[in-house]
Amino acid sequence: xxxxxxxxxxxxxxxxxxxxxxxxxxxxxxxxxxxxxxxxxxxxxxxxxxxxxxxxxxxxxxx
Amino acid sequence: xxxxxxxxxxxxxxxxxxxxxxxxxxxxxxxxxxxxxxxxxxxxxxxxxxxxxxxxxxxxxxxxxxxxxxxxxxxxxxxxxxxxxxxxxxxxxxxxxxxxxxxxxxxxxxxxxxxxxxxxxxxxxxxxxxxxxxxxxxxxxxxxxxxxxxxxxxxxxxxxxxxxxxxxxxxxxxxxxxxxxxxxxxxxxxxxxxxxxxxxxxxxxxxxxxxxxxxxxxxxxxxxxxxxxxxxxxxxxxxxxxxxxxxxxxxxxxxxxxxxxxxxxxxxxxxxxxxxxxxxxxxxxxxxxxxxxxxxxxxxxxxxxxxxxxxxxx
Numbered sequence: 001x002x003x004x005x006x007x008x009x010x011x012x013x014x015x016x017x018x019x020x021x022x023x024x025x026x027x028x029x030x031x032x033x034x035x036x037x038x039x040x041x042x043x044x045x046x047x048x049x050x051x052x053x054x055x056x057x058x059x060x061x062x063x
Numbered sequence: 064x065x066x067x068x069x070x071x072x073x074x075x076x077x078x079x080x081x082x083x084x085x086x087x088x089x090x091x092x093x094x095x096x097x098x099x100x101x102x103x104x105x106x107x108x109x110x111x112x113x114x115x116x117x118x119x120x121x122x123x124x125x126x127x128x129x130x131x132x133x134x135x136x137x138x139x140x141x142x143x144x145x146x147x148x149x150x151x152x153x154x155x156x157x158x159x160x161x162x163x164x165x166x167x168x169x170x171x172x173x174x175x176x177x178x179x180x181x182x183x184x185x186x187x188x189x190x191x192x193x194x195x196x197x198x199x200x201x202x203x204x205x206x207x208x209x210x211x212x213x214x215x216x217x218x219x220x221x222x223x224x225x226x227x228x229x230x231x232x233x234x235x236x237x238x239x240x241x242x243x244x245x246x247x248x249x250x251x252x253x254x255x256x257x258x259x260x261x262x263x264x265x266x267x268x269x270x271x272x273x274x275x276x277x278x279x280x281x282x283x284x285x286x287x288x289x290x291x292x293x294x295x296x297x298x299x300x301x302x303x304x305x306x307x308x309x310x311x312x313x314x315x316x317x318x319x320x321x322x323x324x325x326x327x328x329x330x331x332x333x334x335x336x337x338x339x340x341x342x343x344x345x346x347x348x349x350x351x352x353x354x355x356x357x358x359x360x361x362x363x364x365x366x367x368x369x370x371x372x373x374x375x376x377x
Contacts, residue, residue: 002261003248004228008241009302016078028125030073030086030098040083040358 066126073098075139081358084368113172135177135375142186184331188353203348206267220265222250227264244299269342277337280370288313
């Protein structure tokens with residue numbers, strides 16, 4: 001097996017990141033909101049970035 | 064009712080959370096904008112007039128027009144199709160993917176707006192050999208690099224060497240996804256026949272090293288050094304748990320900082336995330352990502368979102 005495949009890190013497949021139950025996307029304002037406010041500012045959820053512990057190429061490269 | 068003339072178009076993904084911050088800042092500045100997400104394009108009645116270069120949204124409760132008043136486009140879309148999906152796509156899914164991708168590419172007809180970044184510039188920059196060549200021409204120290212599927216040719220990178228993918232490796236099967244980081248590889252471990260199957264970037268292994276992430280927005284620049292709790296990081300810092308990593312502001316030498324800004328300009332970009340590494344007191348250029356993530360560094364000390372919005376509103 002090629003090293004690029006042998007050394008690949010496996011993780012459960014997911015189509016989108018997990019979100020709080022009360023998260024709603026406001027399409028006019030262009031932001032995710034929860035009862036606590038903007039999801040992007042929610043330290044508890046800590047999804048201000050997609051740079052999670054697991055790199056998944058989420059910086060809009062893959063499709 | 065006349066459609067709202069927007070001044071900024073945010074074209075991204077539904078799950079691009081840092082772009083929420085841009086939208087919130089645009090709202091705060093009362094700049095008319097619209098955000099479109101590729102996952103939900105089919106929910107919007109969109110029309111593009113390619114000759115007039117106008118994109119319109121005819122949703123009854125959200126009518127807007129991106130035309131003469133449009134200043135800029137924040138572009139966070141794939142510039143080309145990369146990996147094949149892990150499961151077969153239905154005919155409708157194949158049709159949707161190919162045609163929406165083409166529609167988004169067609170937005171390049173809107174040539175009066177400032178694109179951050181222009182899709183063609185992003186496309187070119189995604190080729191690592193191209194960016195390494197340009198970086199070297201600008202005076203950066205580039206680690207010895209060979210892009211090859213010939214195991215003998217890896218001698219040029221030293222032993223052991225850092226093996227990287229030529230393009231992002233994100234593979235899927237029914238249950239899992241697979242991502243490949245940079246790995247340190249000993250030449251003796253290579254199987255010639257297996258290595259022949261796929262090209263890879265083989266690069267001088269820098270160890271010990273200090274990783275730097277440089278974020279450039281126009282003329283503005285921020286640099287952080289990345290440390291782990293255990294001290295120096297061997298190999299790819301992204302394999303470390305986030306809680307074990309710290310990011311501290313780092314003063315780049317003025318000539319290196321100037322070179323980073325020049326690189327962005329030469330590549331035709333406004334935004335870019337550059338990885339550098341210091342080893343043996345030499346600053347090495349590792350790579351530039353024209354779509355690199357920035358939300359994890361944004362904050363009061365590094366107001367990246369504000370800088371991006373400044374550029375979008377120029």
